[in-house]
Amino acid sequence: MSALDDGRSDAxxxxxxxxxxxxxxxxxxxxxxxxxxxxxxRTMGNAEDAADGLQDGMIAAYRRAATFRGDAAVTTWLHRVVVNACLDRLRASKVRRTEALPDDLEEYVGRGSLVTSGPGSGDPADASVRAERRRAVLAALSRLPAEQRAALVLVDMEGYAVAEVAVMLDCPEGTVKSRCSRGRTRLAALLDDLAPRVDEGHSGPRNPRPAPAVRPTEGTTAPP
Incomplete structure (x- = not known):
């Protein structure tokens, strides 16, 4: 039996x-x-700041474990501590780096989104366009306000229910919905600004792009 499966629950x-x-x-x-x-x-936008945010969150969770009341799942509590640590860093340092995020993150996939939703073709040119679109979406995400970005990451990318995200972010459900709505609108505008560069040289017609839908994804493997 591995250490991760030692038989004890998270609680x-x-x-x-x-x-x-x-x-x-x-x-x-x-x-x-x-x-x-x-x-x-995904909240911080780059690996260096993410590592710092995760470390801050884990130190806080380690020290504050006795304050866990059991009114939510341990995973929900851990996410809350980590997200809050990341948001604190964003607010303090005004991190707004716009370089592309790592390519091993899962694609945004949605009907009519900037990232193609259909099966990939074997054409290298099409693959290049898809990769550029993915980078554009992730770069646009990094430019959202911290609270909107966190809500979108948790709801749209990680697939958590709005009610659970409200617990993680310590705010009403309506606030989570509002942040997601404003974030999707702003993300769509940012993507429209990037679209001419993304579509340059692409022979297919351009279509209006609503805010991209995303699917829940498994966690990206952390660095050693």
Whole structure:
């Protein structure tokens, strides 16, 4: 049996950590590391700041474990701590880097979105266009206000329910919906600005692009 599957639930591991088990928190973090890393990366916009945000969040969770009340899943609480740590860094440093995010992130996929939703062709030119569109979407996402970006990452990319995201972000459900709506509108505008460069040299007709829909994705593997 691996350390990640030692038989204890997340809640039991957190309680064991509070009681002085020196290995329990490491097992808990290892179990959820990849998905927490994916959220931090998409929220911060680049790997360096994401690593700092994730580290801040895990230190906070380690120190504040005794404050966990059990009124939400441990994973929800961990996401809340990490997202809040990332948002604190964004607000403090005004991080607004617009370089492309790593190519190993999952594509945005949606009907009529900037990223093609159909099956890929074997044409290298088409593959290049798809890659450029993916980079444009991810770069546009990094330019959203921090709160809107966090809501979109959690709801649209990670697939969490609005009610659960409201707990993570410590705000009403209506606020989450509003942030997602404004974020999608702003994202669409940013993508329209980028569209001429993305579509340059593409022979197909340009169509109006609504705010891209996204599918929940598995967490991007964290760096060692």
């Amino acid at each position: 039991a591991l957190l309680a064991a950590h509070v009681d002085g088990d020196t290995t329990a928190f490491g097992v808990l973090f290892g179990r959820h590391r990849d998905r927490l890393w994916a959220v931090a990366l």
